Amino acid sequence: MAESWATFGVDLHVDVARPGVGPRRGLTDALREAVRGGRLAPGTRLPSSRSLAADLGIARNTVADAYADLVAEGWLTARQGSGTRVAERAVPVPASAARPARSLRGPAYDLVPGTPDLASFPRAAWLKASRRALAAAPDDALGYGDPRGRVELRTALAGYLARARGVRADPEHILICSGFVHGLMLLGAVLRQRGARTLAVESYGLDVHWDLIDRAGLASAPLPFDERGTRTDELPSTGAGQGGAVGAVLLTPAHQFPMGVPLQPDRRAAVVDWARRTGGLILEDDYDGEFRYDRQPVGALQGLDPDRVVYFGTASKSLAPGLRLGWLALPPDLAPEVIAAKGGADWSCGVLDQLTLAEFLTSGAYDRHVRASRLRYRRRRDQLVSALAARAPSVTATGIAAGFHAVLRLPPCTEQSVVRAAAWHGLAVHGLTSYRHPAATPAPLDALVVGYGTPSDRGWPRALEALCGALP
Amino acid sequence: MAESWATFGVDLHVDVARPGVGPRRGLTDALREAVRGGRLAPGTRLPSSRSLAADLGIARNTVADAYADLVAEGWLTARQGSGTRVAERAVPVPASAARPARSLRGPAYDLVPGTPDLASFPRAAWLKASRRALAAAPDDALGYGDPRGRVELRTALAGYLARARGVRADPEHILICSGFVHGLMLLGAVLRQRGARTLAVESYGLDVHWDLIDRAGLASAPLPFDERGTRTDELPSTGAGQGGAVGAVLLTPAHQFPMGVPLQPDRRAAVVDWARRTGGLILEDDYDGEFRYDRQPVGALQGLDPDRVVYFGTASKSLAPGLRLGWLALPPDLAPEVIAAKGGADWSCGVLDQLTLAEFLTSGAYDRHVRASRLRYRRRRDQLVSALAARAPSVTATGIAAGFHAVLRLPPCTEQSVVRAAAWHGLAVHGLTSYRHPAATPAPLDALVVGYGTPSDRGWPRALEALCGALP
Numbered sequence: 001m002a003e004s005w006a007t008f009g010v011d012l013h014v015d016v017a018r019p020g021v022g023p024r025r026g027l028t029d030a031l032r033e034a035v036r037g038g039r040l041a042p043g044t045r046l047p048s049s050r051s052l053a054a055d056l057g058i059a060r061n062t063v064a065d066a067y068a069d070l071v072a073e074g075w076l077t078a079r080q081g082s083g084t085r086v087a088e089r090a091v092p093v094p095a096s097a098a099r100p101a102r103s104l105r106g107p108a109y110d111l112v113p114g115t116p117d118l119a120s121f122p123r124a125a126w127l128k129a130s131r132r133a134l135a136a137a138p139d140d141a142l143g144y145g146d147p148r149g150r151v152e153l154r155t156a157l158a159g160y161l162a163r164a165r166g167v168r169a170d171p172e173h174i175l176i177c178s179g180f181v182h183g184l185m186l187l188g189a190v191l192r193q194r195g196a197r198t199l200a201v202e203s204y205g206l207d208v209h210w211d212l213i214d215r216a217g218l219a220s221a222p223l224p225f226d227e228r229g230t231r232t233d234e235l236p237s238t239g240a241g242q243g244g245a246v247g248a249v250l251l252t253p254a255h256q257f258p259m260g261v262p263l264q265p266d267r268r269a270a271v272v273d274w275a276r277r278t279g280g281l282i283l284e285d286d287y288d289g290e291f292r293y294d295r296q297p298v299g300a301l302q303g304l305d306p307d308r309v310v311y312f313g314t315a316s317k318s319l320a321p322g323l324r325l326g327w328l329a330l331p332p333d334l335a336p337e338v339i340a341a342k343g344g345a346d347w348s349c350g351v352l353d354q355l356t357l358a359e360f361l362t363s364g365a366y367d368r369h370v371r372a373s374r375l376r377y378r379r380r381r382d383q384l385v386s387a388l389a390a391r392a393p394s395v396t397a398t399g400i401a402a403g404f405h406a407v408l409r410l411p412p413c414t415e416q417s418v419v420r421a422a423a424w425h426g427l428a429v430h431g432l433t434s435y436r437h438p439a440a441t442p443a444p445l446d447a448l449v450v451g452y453g454t455p456s457d458r459g460w461p462r463a464l465e466a467l468c469g470a471l472p
Numbered sequence: 473m474a475e476s477w478a479t480f481g482v483d484l485h486v487d488v489a490r491p492g493v494g495p496r497r498g499l500t501d502a503l504r505e506a507v508r509g510g511r512l513a514p515g516t517r518l519p520s521s522r523s524l525a526a527d528l529g530i531a532r533n534t535v536a537d538a539y540a541d542l543v544a545e546g547w548l549t550a551r552q553g554s555g556t557r558v559a560e561r562a563v564p565v566p567a568s569a570a571r572p573a574r575s576l577r578g579p580a581y582d583l584v585p586g587t588p589d590l591a592s593f594p595r596a597a598w599l600k601a602s603r604r605a606l607a608a609a610p611d612d613a614l615g616y617g618d619p620r621g622r623v624e625l626r627t628a629l630a631g632y633l634a635r636a637r638g639v640r641a642d643p644e645h646i647l648i649c650s651g652f653v654h655g656l657m658l659l660g661a662v663l664r665q666r667g668a669r670t671l672a673v674e675s676y677g678l679d680v681h682w683d684l685i686d687r688a689g690l691a692s693a694p695l696p697f698d699e700r701g702t703r704t705d706e707l708p709s710t711g712a713g714q715g716g717a718v719g720a721v722l723l724t725p726a727h728q729f730p731m732g733v734p735l736q737p738d739r740r741a742a743v744v745d746w747a748r749r750t751g752g753l754i755l756e757d758d759y760d761g762e763f764r765y766d767r768q769p770v771g772a773l774q775g776l777d778p779d780r781v782v783y784f785g786t787a788s789k790s791l792a793p794g795l796r797l798g799w800l801a802l803p804p805d806l807a808p809e810v811i812a813a814k815g816g817a818d819w820s821c822g823v824l825d826q827l828t829l830a831e832f833l834t835s836g837a838y839d840r841h842v843r844a845s846r847l848r849y850r851r852r853r854d855q856l857v858s859a860l861a862a863r864a865p866s867v868t869a870t871g872i873a874a875g876f877h878a879v880l881r882l883p884p885c886t887e888q889s890v891v892r893a894a895a896w897h898g899l900a901v902h903g904l905t906s907y908r909h910p911a912a913t914p915a916p917l918d919a920l921v922v923g924y925g926t927p928s929d930r931g932w933p934r935a936l937e938a939l940c941g942a943l944p
Contacts, residue, residue: 034635041631045836051843118611126824127606131599139590139928142792159513163506178820320614322823348650348820351794364517371523456611 108426113451147343149176166299188216260399404453580898585923619815621648638771660688732871876925
């Protein structure tokens with residue numbers, strides 16, 4: 001506290017109170033020092049001389065003179081209509097701030113699954129919904145809110161999920177979260193509180209989910225997998241729910257990630273039977289349920305038993321991950337614990353995006369976007385299948401009836417070399433090996449997991465070309 | 473899985489594949505059942521007959537006929553320009569969905585501190601910034617992003633905090649979070665990992681923060697408090713940082729919450745000295761630093777030692793809590809751990825609000841809003857002080873040089889009866905007792921904590937009237 005701070009308005013703290021120096025000189029020196037030291041960044045607009053003078057209790061001309069001095073010295077610029085600003089390049093910007101966000105250039109083409117085509121995000125429609133939603137919002141929507149999220153969005157989702165996914169849920173038992181990972185964090189904490197020790201998972205999935213389960217203090221135990229999907233009939237042998245502890249299983253029933261098969265009816269029945277018999281819980285990750293291309297749509301498992309299934313949905317695949325919006329439909333008797341787990345820790349989702357998504361859903365804009373996206377991805381899928389048939393006949397695409405990724409089966413022992421060849425072609429693509437649970441029992445398969453939704457429409461043909469060039 | 477599902481497009485799952493029934497009848501029955509069962513909610517707009525027919529692979533007329541049947545039966549409505557919709561009141565809405573969000577009416581007047589005047593949220597300016605930000609955003613801003621948050625916002629904050637609060641931070645070490653609570657959660661986890669066992673706090677504060685510290689596995693130890701603020705010179709006696717464990721202290725240096733005094737220069741020096749000597753960390757909660765009304769502004773403590781202070785800022789007081797946006801300026805050597813703690817668990821803030829706030833800051837709209845709010849709250853503070861002098865001379869307001877709450881000292885042993893009297897007047901207001909740490913040593917004081925920023929401009933005069941009516 002060696003400095004003696006004085007001020008001209010609470011927006012700017014500079015040392016102007018120097019003994020033996022008049023206000024003009026004091027202000028000029030203080031501003032120069034603030035610019036030189038980087039505390040006033042290049043481009044910053046200064047207050048008008050009128051308001052600064054009022055804040056300081058000095059004459060307006062004194063401020064105007066101080067500004068003029070600094071313009072003359074090159075520290076500030078003054079232009080008609082844009083006010084007085086700190087000159088660009090007046091000071092050296094700290095090295096790290098000047099660096100671009102990514103210092104390494106990414107790959108030229110990206111077919112890593114999990115991200116939709118961001119170039120097709122419906123910006124204009126979203127803004128329109130945003131304007132309408134903000135105009136309609138009551139003032140108290142902007143305050144600290146219900147940990148479940150805004151009632152407008154929960155109500156819109158209850159209607160949408162019922163009609164589009166066969167989910168049966170009351171808005172009271174829907175909870176808005178910032179995406180699947182946030183939802184899984186909450187469920188992990190609640191399961192641990194209920195005494196669970198193991199969460200059964202699928203043989204193929206995402207390591208970030210397994211890590212999260214691990215950090216929640218639970219073991220992840222993979223269920224066997226065959227060509228008909230995950231062997232839910234093997235649940236009793238995983239240890240989930242044994243020894244009196246509550247059991248739980250995490251599944252992607254509509255479109256196994258990444259293998260792409262739907263869970264077969266008998267295996268759906270088996271997992272629901274298990275949950276009813278043991279008091280267990282099913283966590284249903286319905287990440288891309290909107291995108292299905294054949295005539296055998298797969299409704300959500302949740303509809304079979306809303307008391308035993310926690311349904312996880314997300315806007316990350318249907319709209320954009322950057323929205324950070326997901327939702328849970330909770331069994332009524334579990335809802336209070338999950339809401340408490342969220343409410344106790346944070347209220348993480350901005351209300352403006354929640355209100356906008358509610359408007360987007362009820363106005364029909366969401367359906368329109370999903371339909372347009374479905375056509376886009378279906379077209380790309382068809383192009384992928386044709387290209388493979390023509391240029392890489394030894395490679396077969398599976399799991400292609402839905403979503404926006406495919407599994408390309410490769411000849412034995414070629415996965416690693418194909419991923420390396422792709423990298424040489426400037427193409428980012430993942431091998432299936434990285435999606436296999438370390439304790440999984442099925443024999444490893446050589447395959448690529450190709451996210452054909454990731455590129456823009458413009459980038460897609462070249463990404464496909466690069467892929468074909470890397471395949472055997 | 474007894475049902476055999478068929479579909480007309482993946483947006484709607486209904487059983488139309490019934491043997492021996494033509495497509496018109498099948499569709500009509502299936503739709504009627506979906507409406508009756510609540511799976512198609514009242515007001516839902518149905519797809520156009522053209523697109524539904526295309527999805528189903530049946531004639532458009534068949535769909536149009538099915539719709540006409542259901543309009544005739546009263547299940548659907550058709551209006552020029554708004555398409556075909558599920559009729560309002562076609563089905564009983566589940567009881568809880570029809571219930572208003574709050575079944576209990578709140579108090580008529582609200583002077584609970586912590587929420588700014590939400591009616592003055594700059595909706596038009598925010599939307600304008602939102603439009604500009606979304607137009608300028610690169611596509612990949614909408615994807616999974618940097619766990620620190622968008623670089624545009626971190627850069628804008630580095631400039632703003634330097635100039636307005638004297639904070640010295642590189643955008644690389646700023647982290648966007650969903651508010652103070654989220655930030656404290658992250659720091660709690662990191663402190664625990666570093667072996668901390670105790671977090672020193674102030675004698676007065678918020679119980680939700682103490683609970684959070686407790687859940688992070690840390691003890692909260694209150695520092696003594698006197699008329700010159702928190703006794704940081706007593707830090708060595710709290711046990712924070714003893715026995716080789718890292719020590720930390722949580723403070724509100726600019727405007728003690730709720731007492732309202734700034735931390736005095738010698739006590740600022742004492743806490744920084746302690747942190748340097750012991751390798752401890754200072755968590756600086758700068759919740760309302762923008763709002764100061766006297767000529768002795770209080771810069772952030774962080775500027776004294778950016779290597780030992782974690783600065784917490786928030787948009788919850790300057791704009792609205794519903795945005796769920798806060799920020800941390802992190803000591804460089806602590807940043808990787810905090811970023812890892814956030815990145816591992818979730819990426820919780822929507823990018824659209826982040827980009828909008830960045831635009832709001834760089835365009836000067838943030839400063840304009842803060843200046844307007846400062847005038848508003850200052851005017852209310854002056855009205856509060858005058859009203860007390862005229863109507864309740866036994867009550868003195870303290871902590872009024874900043875922020876938008878005041879502490880009203882009451883005659884001894886009257887706090888409880890005044891809070892009860894206020895409730896009778898329809899006024900929600902908190903006694904100081906609820907902000908006192910259970911282990912605090914200062915003698916309890918009788919006082920009210922009055923949030924004069926909470927009402928709207930329209931509601932404020934009546935809230936003030938109700939307050940005066942409840943005071944002794």
